[in-house]
Amino acid sequence: MKNQINRVVLVGTGFVGSSYAFALLNQGITEELVLIDLDKEKSEGDAMDLNHGLPFAPSPTKIWYGNYSDCRDADLVVLTAGANQKPGETRLDLVEKNMKIFKNIVEQVMGNGFDGIFLIATNPVDILTYATWKFSGLPKERVIGSGTILDTARFRYLLGDYFHVDSRNVHAYIIGEHGDTELPVWSHADIGGKPVDEYLKTRGEYRREDLDEIFVNVRDAAYQIIQRKGATFYGIAMGLIRITKAILQDENSILTVSAYLDGEYGSHDVYIGVPAIVNRSGIREIVELQLDEGEQSKFSHSVEVLKTNTLPVLDSIQNPK
Incomplete structure (x- = not known):
């Protein structure tokens, strides 16, 4: 049986991801938080920075820079990676480049035995949530986008x-x-x-x-x-x-x-x-x-x-x- 420790894996530690991690720690919602990003040094720095705030947090949270093998025991994988919307761009302008990024990410997550819930925030979020469902093979109920x-x-x-x-x-x-x-x-x-x-x-x-x-x-x-x-x-x-x-x-x-x-x-x-x-x-x-x-x-x-x-x-x- 799986223990009752909640593990959240965050893929993408840019503006949205790091803000999410900060809020997650401040609200004490999960026991474990894993950070994954192509920019290893930035994510390692985020993990260090967040850990230094633990004495002020409402509850203990184990935070570390990890890899896709950490998804095996995750309850939730949150995807915030991808290209950001630039001035003058619509969210739909990001479709192709972010879908290619997501295919690579989702295949690595699923290849490590993930059997939890995906939560997607990257734009265009509705399209990327659909793509994540297709790439992952998970039931539709366990792939969720931030939507509206x-x-x-x-x-x-x-x-x-x-x-x-x-x-x-x-x-x-x-x-x-x-x-x-x-x-x-x-x-x-x-x-x-x-x-x-x-x-x-x-x-x-x-x-x-x-x-x-x-x-x-x-x-x-x-x-x-x-x-x-x-x-x-x-x-x-x-x-x-x-x-x-x-x-x-x-x-x-x-x-x-x-x-x-x-x-x-x-x-x-x-x-x-x-x-x-x-x-x-x-x-x-x-x-x-x-x-x-x-x-x-x-x-x-x-x-x-x-x-x-x-x-x-x-x-x-x-x-x-």
Whole structure:
């Protein structure tokens, strides 16, 4: 029997990966953390730096620079490696180069006997999550992308700021591609149980035009941050922590992750951001919201964009001429 020590293997210790490792240590979520990266010295330095903070951590965590053999006993392998989105690039511009990187990584992870859960954050996350599922051969429930968890957090924050309430009391989702075709689910958005549409009907200071602008700012947030500081990493790292906690602590939490659809929302054979119940086994269940006609149309468009940008590239990599 496997002991009850949780082991997380992090592949990629760039901005997102190192931010994730730092947050993981500060929240005391796992007992073991293994760092893997092509830049061995940088990752060794990260391990040293993090270990020096252990006296201030909430619980003991064993941290070391490792290799793919450490994946054998891992509960969770988190993938943040790959090329970053540059100013002026969309996430879809990264498809081919990052898919090739992922094929190499996933084959090494699986070649060392990994039988846990993959969590993917590298962009384009929906496409790379699908590719990881194909490359790994694992059940679809055990391959999860960060999806629209960060977009949803941005949405909740901006709505909370607009309505002057704690963002933790805002219940609203962004679904679809983590990218330019994502959409807000206004039909199910509420604040403390009161639908956002009711606020618009009963309070004159709130306007639909303002809400539309909020969504645009959510959708384009990454471009704005990249323009200012070169990369986004704190928000997504905290989103990854939230998913990690839901998995390792068997929470059955509903999170907008990138999950495989097999008929849900009228779509098949695609990984895309939707609310899903996440626990120790991975994705337990897709939460299928009843979308209105406009939302369903936008969601279907998002699915088609992802499929168009996934299947040809994946085929060329799996079957090179």
